[in-house]
Amino acid sequence: MRDYEPILLRNVGVPEARTLKGYEARGGYRGIRKALGSSPEQIVEEVKKANLRGRGGAGFPAGLKWSFLPKDRTITYLCVNADESEPPTFSNRLLMENDPHQVLEGAMIAAYATRAQVAYIYMRVEFHEQFHVLQRAVDEAYAAGYLGRRLFGHDFDLQVYIHRGAGAYVCGEETGLIESIEGKRGWPRIKPPFPALEGLFRRPTVVNNVETLANLPHLIERGAAWFTSIGPPHSTGPKLFCISGPVRRPGCYEGPMTITVRDLIERPEFGGGMLPGKRVKMVLPGGVSVGVLTANELDMKMDFADPAKYGLLGLGTAAAVVVDTDTDIRLVLRNLARFYALESCGQCTQCREGTSWMYKIAARIAAGAGRRADLDILEQTARNMGMMPGLSICGLPDGATYPIETLVRKFRSELEELIGQQEPARRDAVLQTVN
Numbered sequence: 001m002r003d004y005e006p007i008l009l010r011n012v013g014v015p016e017a018r019t020l021k022g023y024e025a026r027g028g029y030r031g032i033r034k035a036l037g038s039s040p041e042q043i044v045e046e047v048k049k050a051n052l053r054g055r056g057g058a059g060f061p062a063g064l065k066w067s068f069l070p071k072d073r074t075i076t077y078l079c080v081n082a083d084e085s086e087p088p089t090f091s092n093r094l095l096m097e098n099d100p101h102q103v104l105e106g107a108m109i110a111a112y113a114t115r116a117q118v119a120y121i122y123m124r125v126e127f128h129e130q131f132h133v134l135q136r137a138v139d140e141a142y143a144a145g146y147l148g149r150r151l152f153g154h155d156f157d158l159q160v161y162i163h164r165g166a167g168a169y170v171c172g173e174e175t176g177l178i179e180s181i182e183g184k185r186g187w188p189r190i191k192p193p194f195p196a197l198e199g200l201f202r203r204p205t206v207v208n209n210v211e212t213l214a215n216l217p218h219l220i221e222r223g224a225a226w227f228t229s230i231g232p233p234h235s236t237g238p239k240l241f242c243i244s245g246p247v248r249r250p251g252c253y254e255g256p257m258t259i260t261v262r263d264l265i266e267r268p269e270f271g272g273g274m275l276p277g278k279r280v281k282m283v284l285p286g287g288v289s290v291g292v293l294t295a296n297e298l299d300m301k302m303d304f305a306d307p308a309k310y311g312l313l314g315l316g317t318a319a320a321v322v323v324d325t326d327t328d329i330r331l332v333l334r335n336l337a338r339f340y341a342l343e344s345c346g347q348c349t350q351c352r353e354g355t356s357w358m359y360k361i362a363a364r365i366a367a368g369a370g371r372r373a374d375l376d377i378l379e380q381t382a383r384n385m386g387m388m389p390g391l392s393i394c395g396l397p398d399g400a401t402y403p404i405e406t407l408v409r410k411f412r413s414e415l416e417e418l419i420g421q422q423e424p425a426r427r428d429a430v431l432q433t434v435n
């Protein structure tokens with residue numbers, strides 16, 4: 001995408017853009033000023049027309065979500081999901097540390113559109129630098145009268161607080177996040193009621209991801225027609241993609257959702273190709289939770305529609321991890337299973353027990369003590385967990401099962417060949433983690 005002009009990342013590498021003055025000098029805070037000239041309902045309609053879909057993983061249309069808020073509400077909260085807990089994902093972090101006012105401006109527009117009077121930015125505790133950068137931006141905005149009472153002289157008040165979580169994957173789930181802000185253990189809530197009706201402090205609440213919100217200043221300033229001119233109709237607007245693994249240029253890049261996984265790995269402006277001597281074995285294209293692709297499936301488009309055709313859960317966080325042919329696939333399986341077993345909050349039996357079983361089986365296979373029947377058990381367990389079969393409170397087990405089920409199904413013959421073979425160098429470490 002050599003002719004693609006970065007929009008969301010335009011201020012990366014411009015240190016002065018972190019300050020309010022520098023951000024405004026580069027065109028910042030024009031979107032909120034324009035938004036305040038329209039009614040909140042008009043902003044919701046514009047966002048619906050643009051078909052801005054959530055960037056946090058589920059791809060839910062932002063304008064539609066906002067329209068679920070009850071009409072007769074008196075108090076509304078906005079929660080900015082800055083938890084970014086999906087393992088290979090670092091696009092929210094990049095936005096917050098390089099362009100904090102862009103994130104704030106997006107939050108202001110969302111708050112105005114939803115008539116939220118208070119916004120909480122929920123951030124994982126590991127984001128030290130990002131917290132300080134964003135807090136400085138919040139302080140500057142208050143000092144300039146851009147936050148607090150009567151924003152920009154309009155009849156609109158907004159208080160913004162940054163709330164730091166203690167660092168748990170499940171706190172990125174919107175109701176786990178809400179519980180955590182309320183000062184409780186970050187356990188996801190049974191839905192319904194959905195946050196739009198009963199969210200933070202049991203009041204109508206909207207939860208949106210940092211990248212979703214960062215799109216708003218541009219969408220409002222340039223309009224829905226401009227926004228929909230980028231990418232296909234089901235996947236509009238600018239998008240951030242992360243890439244990690246043995247590629248020449250791991251990092252976070254921006255483009256339209258017309259690019260393929262192959263583009264992300266190979267094009268010089270993205271991953272720049274594999275490192276010398278390395279070949280692709282597998283790609284996890286959307287964080288770890290959507291499933292895996294084989295080296296023959298790299299033409300999948302990084303959009304909201306194509307992943308399903310490859311048996312994946314969705315686009316996820318659009319953060320691709322490339323696994324090379326030198327990697328023992330049993331270790332990939334074990335690491336994936338381990339992550340979810342550790343992060344399950346334990347409220348739902350099939351999630352708590354199922355993720356642990358899957359980890360124990362995967363660890364056994366990795367240690368060279370697996371059996372062929374283990375692969376069937378893994379597949380069966382994966383089919384019997386999650387929100388999609390209606391068995392869990394939140395989507396963590398769906399995210400746990402897609403990578404395991406797709407890996408076992410797509411790499412079954414390789415796993416069958418390896419089963420029973422020892423992996424001497426790591427055997428002791430593996431057994432230690434099982435016990």
Ligand SMILES: Cc1cc2nc3c(=O)[nH]c(=O)nc-3n(C[C@H](O)[C@H](O)[C@H](O)COP(=O)(O)O)c2cc1C
Binds near residue numbers: 169394
């Ligand atoms: C286990 C789990 C972890 C999640 N972690 C995050 C996260 O770190 N950041 C995020 O924005 N959304 C995360 N989500 C999705 C949120 O529940 C929610 O859909 C999202 O914040 C809505 O924002 P969006 O509509 O702007 O994408 C997670 C979901 C689940 C099930």
Ligand code: SF4
Binds near residue numbers: 346347348349394
């Ligand atoms: S599905 Fe898993 S992570 Fe989600 S609430 Fe239930 S036990 Fe917790």
